[in-house]
Amino acid sequence: MRTYVAKRLAIAGVTLLGMSLLLFVLMRLAPGNITDIIFESAGYVDEADRHRLEAELGIDKPLVVQYGRWLGDLVRGELGKSYRYDLPAWEVIKPRLPVTLELAVLAMGFSVLLGVPFGVISAVRRGRPLDYALRVVSLAGLSMPAFWLAMVIILTLVRSVGWIPSMTYVSPFDDLRANLVQFLLPALAVGYRSSALIMRITRSTMLEVLREDYIRTAWAKGQREALVVWRHALKNASLPVVTLIGIEFAFLIGGLVVTETVFNLPGVARYLVDAIQFRDYPIVQNLAMLIAVVVVLANLAVDVLYTWLDPRIKYGSA
Amino acid sequence: MRQPVPLAAALSLLLALGLVLAPGPGTAQAPRSGGVLVTSPLSATPSLSPHEESTIATVQQASPCFNNLVYYDPMKKVESVDTIIPELAEKWSWQDNYRNLVFFLRKDVKWHDGKPFTSQDVKYTFDMVRGAPDAKARLKVNPRKLWYEAVEAIEAPDAYTVVFRLKHPQPSLLLMLASGYSPVYPAHVPLAEFKNKCIGTGPFKLKDNKPGELVEYVRNPDYFVKGRPYLDGIKFVIIRDRSTQIAALQSGQLDVGGSGWNKTNAENAKNGAPKLTIVEADSNVNDNVLVNFKKAPFNDVRVRRAINLALDRKAYLIGPRQGAATFGGALLPRPAGMWGLPAAEVAKLPGMADPKQQKAEARKLLAEAGFTAANPLKMVVSTRALAIYVDTASWMVDQLEQVGVQATLEQIETGVWHPKMTRLEYQVALNLTGVGIDDPDAQLFENYHCGSQRNFSGYCSEEIDKLMAQQSQTLDRAKRLALVNEIDRKLQADGARPILGWGKQYYVHWPHVKNWAVHENSIYNVSRRQDVWLDK
Numbered sequence: 001m002r003t004y005v006a007k008r009l010a011i012a013g014v015t016l017l018g019m020s021l022l023l024f025v026l027m028r029l030a031p032g033n034i035t036d037i038i039f040e041s042a043g044y045v046d047e048a049d050r051h052r053l054e055a056e057l058g059i060d061k062p063l064v065v066q067y068g069r070w071l072g073d074l075v076r077g078e079l080g081k082s083y084r085y086d087l088p089a090w091e092v093i094k095p096r097l098p099v100t101l102e103l104a105v106l107a108m109g110f111s112v113l114l115g116v117p118f119g120v121i122s123a124v125r126r127g128r129p130l131d132y133a134l135r136v137v138s139l140a141g142l143s144m145p146a147f148w149l150a151m152v153i154i155l156t157l158v159r160s161v162g163w164i165p166s167m168t169y170v171s172p173f174d175d176l177r178a179n180l181v182q183f184l185l186p187a188l189a190v191g192y193r194s195s196a197l198i199m200r201i202t203r204s205t206m207l208e209v210l211r212e213d214y215i216r217t218a219w220a221k222g223q224r225e226a227l228v229v230w231r232h233a234l235k236n237a238s239l240p241v242v243t244l245i246g247i248e249f250a251f252l253i254g255g256l257v258v259t260e261t262v263f264n265l266p267g268v269a270r271y272l273v274d275a276i277q278f279r280d281y282p283i284v285q286n287l288a289m290l291i292a293v294v295v296v297l298a299n300l301a302v303d304v305l306y307t308w309l310d311p312r313i314k315y316g317s318a
Numbered sequence: 319m320r321q322p323v324p325l326a327a328a329l330s331l332l333l334a335l336g337l338v339l340a341p342g343p344g345t346a347q348a349p350r351s352g353g354v355l356v357t358s359p360l361s362a363t364p365s366l367s368p369h370e371e372s373t374i375a376t377v378q379q380a381s382p383c384f385n386n387l388v389y390y391d392p393m394k395k396v397e398s399v400d401t402i403i404p405e406l407a408e409k410w411s412w413q414d415n416y417r418n419l420v421f422f423l424r425k426d427v428k429w430h431d432g433k434p435f436t437s438q439d440v441k442y443t444f445d446m447v448r449g450a451p452d453a454k455a456r457l458k459v460n461p462r463k464l465w466y467e468a469v470e471a472i473e474a475p476d477a478y479t480v481v482f483r484l485k486h487p488q489p490s491l492l493l494m495l496a497s498g499y500s501p502v503y504p505a506h507v508p509l510a511e512f513k514n515k516c517i518g519t520g521p522f523k524l525k526d527n528k529p530g531e532l533v534e535y536v537r538n539p540d541y542f543v544k545g546r547p548y549l550d551g552i553k554f555v556i557i558r559d560r561s562t563q564i565a566a567l568q569s570g571q572l573d574v575g576g577s578g579w580n581k582t583n584a585e586n587a588k589n590g591a592p593k594l595t596i597v598e599a600d601s602n603v604n605d606n607v608l609v610n611f612k613k614a615p616f617n618d619v620r621v622r623r624a625i626n627l628a629l630d631r632k633a634y635l636i637g638p639r640q641g642a643a644t645f646g647g648a649l650l651p652r653p654a655g656m657w658g659l660p661a662a663e664v665a666k667l668p669g670m671a672d673p674k675q676q677k678a679e680a681r682k683l684l685a686e687a688g689f690t691a692a693n694p695l696k697m698v699v700s701t702r703a704l705a706i707y708v709d710t711a712s713w714m715v716d717q718l719e720q721v722g723v724q725a726t727l728e729q730i731e732t733g734v735w736h737p738k739m740t741r742l743e744y745q746v747a748l749n750l751t752g753v754g755i756d757d758p759d760a761q762l763f764e765n766y767h768c769g770s771q772r773n774f775s776g777y778c779s780e781e782i783d784k785l786m787a788q789q790s791q792t793l794d795r796a797k798r799l800a801l802v803n804e805i806d807r808k809l810q811a812d813g814a815r816p817i818l819g820w821g822k823q824y825y826v827h828w829p830h831v832k833n834w835a836v837h838e839n840s841i842y843n844v845s846r847r848q849d850v851w852l853d854k
Contacts, residue, residue: 031737037736038458038459040461041372041736042371042460042461049458052458052745083528084529085530086365086510086513087513087529095528148614151561154565155565157569158590159568159590162568162569162591164566164569166555167571167572168531168532168555169531231705231851261558261559261562262555262559262561263562264555264559264562264566266531266558270558274362276529
């Protein structure tokens with residue numbers, strides 16, 4: 001297992017290196033840089049001033065040098081300076097991380113807490129009204145984009161009760177209740193789609209597992225339904241579900257951009273889009289790398305989890 | 319048929335959650351004076367340094383921190399030389415036939431860090447802005463250097479007197495100094511600090527600045543205007559999504575909203591919360607058509623005129639502007655503007671007459687230029703990828719197609735919009751232009767002068783340049799107005815940046831917000847907010 005994890009970490013390193021190159025090239029392919037934007041939107045361009053600023057930001061150097069410097073800084077844990085705000089990149093990113101992390105964790109929590117039980121119930125009650133009702137709920141979740149749902153939530157709340165969650169961020173350390181009030185609805189907006197997906201996968205894999213011989217044996221032995229369904233069947237049906245959760249967590253960031261915007265949460269997802277617009281390379285590159293690391297680690301965690309869920313899986317011998 | 323059921327169930331669940339978790343209705347009543355006003359500016363500000371920025375967002379969020387030498391009276395709706403009031407200068411005087419402008423400064427002013435304000439601060443600021451060789455600081459970006467080209471020297475003969483010596487008379491200098499873009503900076507604070515901090519003399523002191531999230535001020539207890547400000551603080555919350563801004567206002571989280579809103583946004587807000595008050599005013603922001611003078615066939619006057627005639631202004635008013643605009647030339651039309659063409663002349667501008675007749679004339683001109691149904695004029699209409707731009711540009715495409723032009727719309731990302739315009743990398747474009755002050759010097763030199771970096775159409779006329787210089791030095795207001803109108807007529811005849819219309823601005827606030835001033839002829843010079851108070 002240790003060898004497997006070490007191998008996966010080595011592969012992850014190569015993946016991240018490739019990712020860094022891709023990111024770097026893509027950002028430079030986008031037309032314009034921060035000095036173009038600053039000077040030309042101001043309507044006054046002094047070429048000497050522009051060159052001075054480019055030199056100050058280090059974007060006057062050849063691309064290879066810029067890339068090498070960035071990698072070197074990354075290895076040393078230095079993230080550079082935000083071009084736009086003239087602040088250390090980490091100082092800009094740090095306060096935004098907990099916001100996105102909390103939203104992502106709550107959204108995943110919703111997805112799993114709603115998706116798995118509903119999927120199991122739907123499978124066990126197959127063909128009954130409850131199954132149909134839950135399938136419609138899941139279909140609706142798959143059909144509604146997170147941004148639309150977020151907007152509907154905001155508009156419905158303000159029209160019906162004249163209230164919406166706070167537009168300024170409340171830290172859980174300052175006021176936990178207010179923080180949860182602020183985050184629950186956006187988390188639900190993001191998590192609903194994932195929960196629908198998880199519900200469908202759980203239902204279909206549960207249906208397969210419930211037809212297995214060992215389940216029939218368990219029923220024949222007179223075991224309680226709860227034991228058969230939740231302990232024997234669900235554990236064996238959970239491998240694809242866990243895979244899906246891992247993938248969904250990685251893709252969550254895409255949904256968060258819009259949800260953070262609609263609910264005005266100052267997270268990294270929304271900030272990433274701003275940074276791209278202003279060609280704030282240190283922010284974009286380092287944030288995107290951070291997201292890449294999260295994705296890689298989430299996938300690794302899922303693989304490791306497999307061995308616990310299914311002891312027959314032996315990575316070391318592969 | 320069953321699909322609405324889960325949606326309704328989900329919404330009920332959300333509502334129930336909202337009801338359970340929402341704070342109770344009982345909020346403490348604030349006193350008539352005091353309280354913190356919460357508003358949402360146009361967007362996040364890149365810095366708190368108005369001298370280095372060109373967005374109303376910076377003016378909105380930095381103005382409460384600063385003072386000017388002089389400022390436009392917030393309570394007078396139309397800005398002019400007659401509405402200028404003292405701020406850091408107690409009084410001023412033009413001398414030597416408008417060659418010297420002398421300011422006599424207040425002696426009771428302190429910076430927010432407790433240091434005294436003196437004439438050295440004024441000299442430091444405006445030497446820096448005009449790019450004087452011996453300036454003690456240098457702006458990385460200096461968007462309004464042009465405004466101070468006539469200034470030869472700035473002298474500080476004593477701690478409370480400042481003299482602006484001019485190369486030639488320029489009455490407009492006083493108006494430029496009254497702009498929200500002309501605050502006085504402290505000489506003892508490094509310029510770089512204004513990226514994220516603010517030390518000013520203004521009515522409010524910076525409490526917190528979370529870039530891209532919020533800017534928060536508290537009352538300056540040492541403010542030199544006794545009894546001001548009324549508010550204990552102002553909080554600018556950055557809300558990017560327009561619908562969320564409206565919802566935040568309706569729910570009472572904002573006291574004032576509306577920066578960048580159109581008429582529909584304002585009406586939507588009021589429909590959801592009828593107690594809200596809508597303030598509608600003219601503004602010095604126009605929708606203009608950039609026709610690239612450097613690219614064939616747009617360098618052909620017949621093609622330019624045909625484009626201008628094809629764009630039916632009344633349809634523009636009803637369509638993209640939803641009834642919220644006024645017509646005019648290069649300068650904001652009267653009565654809101656001081657320098658616009660008379661109404662009778664505006665009514666005769668291209669695009670204002672019978673649309674059928676004008677479109678027929680446009681087709682004829684295009685045919686003369688060689689563009690017929692068999693060989694149609696093909697063009698790309700570029701615009702910035704923002705709703706307020708795209709709506710009008712889409713309408714333009716439709717209008718142009720009505721005269722046989724094959725037009726396609728190109729949306730350009732905000733980040734590269736200005737670079738593309740500056741480099742004239744477009745054929746025809748729809749642009750929005752806001753002018754700092756309603757003054758010919760600010761408007762004409764920036765947008766129509768040969769070689770100006772914001773002359774996005776590449777228009778250049780020596781005759782116009784000479785007239786511009788002449789009007790700038792004309793001291794008699796009536797004579798100057800006549801000259802400015804003459805310039806405007808020529809610009810319209812040349813099809814230099816045809817103006818579709820001057821948009822209206824909207825603010826929406828709760829009735830408890832008092833003295834939220836709006837000016838009819840500029841959005842840039844009214845953000846000090848020291849007179850605003852909350853009646854709750």
